[in-house]
Amino acid sequence: xxxxxxxxxxxxxxxxxxxxxxxxxxxxxxxxxxxxxxxxxxxxxxxxxxxxxxxxxxxxxxxxxxxxxxxxxxxxxxxxxxxxxxxxxxxxxxxxxxxxxxxxxxxxxxxxxxxxxxxxxxxxxxxxxxxxxxxxxxxxxxxxxxxxxxxxxxxxxxxxxxxxxxxxxxxxxxxxxxxxxxxxxxxxxxxxxxxxxxxxxxxxxxxxxxxxxxxxxxxxxxxxxxxxxxxxxxxxxxxxxxxxxxxxxxxxxxxxxxxxxxxxxxxxxxxxxxxxxxxxxxxxxxxxxxxxxxxxxxxxxxxxxxxxxxxxxxxxxxxxxxxxxxxxxxxxxxxxxx
Amino acid sequence: xxxxxxxxxxxxxxxxxxxxxxxxxxxxxxxxxxxxxxxxxxxxxxxxxxxxxxxxxxxxxxxxxxxxxxxxxxxxxxxxxxxxxxxxxxxxxxxxxxxxxxxxxxxxxxxxxxxxxxxxxxxxxxxxxxxxxxxxxxxxxxxxxxxxxxxxxxxxxxxxxxxxxxxxxxxxxxxxxxxxxxxxxxxxxxxxxxxxxxxxxxxxxxxxxxxxxxxxxxxxxxxxxxxxxxxxxxxxxxxxxxxxxxxxxxxxxxxxxxxxxxxxxxxxxxxxxxxxxxxxxxxxxxxxxxxxxxxxxxxxxxxxxxxxxxxxxxxxxxxxxxxxxxxxxxxxxxxx
Numbered sequence: 001x002x003x004x005x006x007x008x009x010x011x012x013x014x015x016x017x018x019x020x021x022x023x024x025x026x027x028x029x030x031x032x033x034x035x036x037x038x039x040x041x042x043x044x045x046x047x048x049x050x051x052x053x054x055x056x057x058x059x060x061x062x063x064x065x066x067x068x069x070x071x072x073x074x075x076x077x078x079x080x081x082x083x084x085x086x087x088x089x090x091x092x093x094x095x096x097x098x099x100x101x102x103x104x105x106x107x108x109x110x111x112x113x114x115x116x117x118x119x120x121x122x123x124x125x126x127x128x129x130x131x132x133x134x135x136x137x138x139x140x141x142x143x144x145x146x147x148x149x150x151x152x153x154x155x156x157x158x159x160x161x162x163x164x165x166x167x168x169x170x171x172x173x174x175x176x177x178x179x180x181x182x183x184x185x186x187x188x189x190x191x192x193x194x195x196x197x198x199x200x201x202x203x204x205x206x207x208x209x210x211x212x213x214x215x216x217x218x219x220x221x222x223x224x225x226x227x228x229x230x231x232x233x234x235x236x237x238x239x240x241x242x243x244x245x246x247x248x249x250x251x252x253x254x255x256x257x258x259x260x261x262x263x264x265x266x267x268x269x270x271x272x273x274x275x276x277x278x279x280x281x282x283x284x285x286x287x288x289x290x291x292x293x294x295x296x297x298x299x300x301x302x303x304x305x306x307x308x309x310x311x312x313x314x315x316x317x318x319x320x321x322x323x324x325x326x327x328x329x330x331x332x333x334x335x336x337x338x
Numbered sequence: 339x340x341x342x343x344x345x346x347x348x349x350x351x352x353x354x355x356x357x358x359x360x361x362x363x364x365x366x367x368x369x370x371x372x373x374x375x376x377x378x379x380x381x382x383x384x385x386x387x388x389x390x391x392x393x394x395x396x397x398x399x400x401x402x403x404x405x406x407x408x409x410x411x412x413x414x415x416x417x418x419x420x421x422x423x424x425x426x427x428x429x430x431x432x433x434x435x436x437x438x439x440x441x442x443x444x445x446x447x448x449x450x451x452x453x454x455x456x457x458x459x460x461x462x463x464x465x466x467x468x469x470x471x472x473x474x475x476x477x478x479x480x481x482x483x484x485x486x487x488x489x490x491x492x493x494x495x496x497x498x499x500x501x502x503x504x505x506x507x508x509x510x511x512x513x514x515x516x517x518x519x520x521x522x523x524x525x526x527x528x529x530x531x532x533x534x535x536x537x538x539x540x541x542x543x544x545x546x547x548x549x550x551x552x553x554x555x556x557x558x559x560x561x562x563x564x565x566x567x568x569x570x571x572x573x574x575x576x577x578x579x580x581x582x583x584x585x586x587x588x589x590x591x592x593x594x595x596x597x598x599x600x601x602x603x604x605x606x607x608x609x610x611x612x613x614x615x616x617x618x619x620x621x622x623x624x625x626x627x628x629x630x631x632x633x634x635x636x637x638x639x640x641x642x643x644x645x646x647x648x649x650x651x652x653x654x655x656x657x658x659x660x661x662x663x664x665x666x667x668x669x670x671x672x673x674x
Binding site (some may be wrong): 121 | 363400422451454488
């Protein structure tokens with residue numbers, strides 16, 4: 001790809017970039033995320049989940065499209081809206097459900113919860129509840145990759161909100177200075193909590209701001225799995241080739257509130273309803289794949305059924321699991337002697 | 339045994355750790371110096387010259403000059419520590435913690451616990467601290483208390499070259515995030531330091547002097563003022579336990595409590611502002627756990643509750659001085 005930093009980049013092609021096997025994998029990932037989020041929303045309303053929940057519904061194509069290109073030993077760091085990234089990176093859904101319900105056997109032994117969910121075996125360095133907290137850390141992961149001579153890449157997910165944080169600017173600059181294999185993937189869902197990006201993002205977009213740091217930047221429709229995949233394919237190849245960092249701005253809808261229970265008084269009349277009707281990445285991906293005969297509808301139906309069963313299983317397992325022992329309180333404050 | 343300065347001792351520890359373990363890297367502002375310039379590299383070797391010579395020995399891949407970008411330096415160190423390296427990050431002045439504190443206390447300090455023990459963060463943050471350089475309000479503070487209060491961090495504040503080397507080698511080997519506080523007044527002080535590698539454990543206090551009339555605990559540079567006073571008192575036949583905790587987290591409570599149980603009298607000295615400082619913390623521990631042993635009220639000798647002033651006379655008044663220490667000690671000794 002071009003390393004021209006004067007022009008915002010679009011993927012070269014969105015024609016037949018995914019084969020059927022890849023599509024099925026991405027579709028399963030997207031369906032799992034949607035079903036997981038729907039289920040924990042329901043469980044939250046029943047009082048079975050403590051704390052805060054920020055759901056990823058509507059943004060699934062971004063996590064799924066990117067993670068098709070990553071290996072288990074590539075790194076991602078996530079945000080407070082991180083379940084989708086965790087699932088797409090391959091985390092065990094049962095252990096995720098247990099974590100979010102604060103149970104034994106959770107990915108973080110019930111110490112992290114929704115906002116700090118992580119799976120280090122899958123290169124998922126954690127959801128991060130500090131907006132802008134992740135980008136400096138992914139610079140470090142990318143520094144490890146470069147210093148140790150692996151071909152791993154590090155991806156920092158962020159939103160339009162984190163695009164305004166100073167830590168993000170510092171991370172982007174340092175990644176350019178040290179020419180690190182880092183991708184800054186901004187999912188612009190239009191909202192930083194209850195404030196719109198058209199108010200809060202001072203530049204006309206996030207990608208052109210990233211260009212100002214001296215790295216190539218893409219804009220992509222984040223509801224289009226095919227376009228996301230192609231964009232990420234070019235970005236990941238750029239990083240693996242040792243050419244330095246890349247920014248991707250993916251425009252996505254946010255189907256839910258900032259948090260579960262958010263009355264969303266700031267949203268327009270029928271805004272969410274319209275977004276869900278017109279910009280559902282799952283519906284669009286499915287329609288295109290079937291129309292282009294990439295996959296058969298019945299194969300997708302089967303995936304839907306399998307995912308539903310998995311989510312049922314995860315829910316039952318998490319509900320049945322015990323809470324952490326009280327004796328866990330002071331365990332793992334330090335990893336060496338204290 | 340060879341005599342080395344505090345600066346040389348830390349430099350030697352870094353050299354030896356980097357030679358022994360290829361995953362150890364050093365990063366920060368001017369850790370080498372001269373990047374992108376027309377003159378020579380390794381022009382600074384760190385703002386205090388502590389990392390001088392590392393770049394020629396280990397190269398740019400492991401001795402990394404960064405822009406002035408504290409959040410990214412600490413974040414990068416934390417991310418690298420999670421993924422297979424052992425970074426030693428330099429923050430120049432402890433005053434700069436404010437710029438990057440999120441990456442220290444919300445990120446590096448919490449990875450291990452928050453992620454259920456599945457992440458480790460073996461990194462060292464080196465920083466200089468301390469007043470007396472006429473450097474004013476933003477380059478002179480000792481903020482050791484702000485990191486000591488954070489679970490997940492370990493905090494080391496060596497007061498001599500021997501301890502500095504052994505504690506630095508331990509800090510690099512440790513699997514937690516260690517804040518290594520170097521008092522800039524101490525860089526040119528020297529003592530005997532072995533050439534070979536050795537480590538000193540965290541949480542083990544050092545007794546600079548042993549005595550029975552009084553316990554004095556001091557953190558960082560004020561220790562040397564305490565020793566001058568203790569030696570003066572010794573000439574009068576007054577003997578003191580002079581304790582350097584060496585690490586404020588973990589803190590060797592046992593050594594302090596045992597000493598106070600014997601002497602019944604305690605003076606605590608630090609160069610931090612008086613509220614919620616290390617002196618306050620140690621005082622509260624002793625008041626809570628050794629109350630029955632106390633034969634006099636505990637006295638704290640600290641800096642004043644103000645920003646560090648620039649004017650030399652004002653800065654001298656701000657810092658705890660030998661006369662303040664001596665006066666507090668005599669008050670405590672005379673209390674019946």
